[in-house]
Amino acid sequence: MTSQIEELLSIQRAKNDGARRQPRQVDVGRRGAIIHRGQRPTPPNDVQARESIDSMLRASGWMDQDQLNLRAVREFTPVTGRADCVL
Secondary structure, eight states: OOHHHHHHHHHHHHHHHHHHHSOOOHHHHHHHHHHHHSSSSSOOOOHHHEEEEEEHHTTHHHHHGGGGOOOHHBBBBOOOBBBBBOO
């Protein structure tokens, strides 16, 4: 019985080694999704996001609090967690 188990394990290892050496087959739909994800632009970092949000707020008539040195208003920490922007 032990020899049969060892033989089956050996066969399985050989199959796994062969499968590892060959590239996996990917269907066309998944391949397209992978390519699309790779071509997406990277999301903005905190500074870029802040600049974008501030320009949208100024364009809509909100006052940019950073000009008045009121960073505590912009980076507010309520009970539920930190908020980057509070209106």
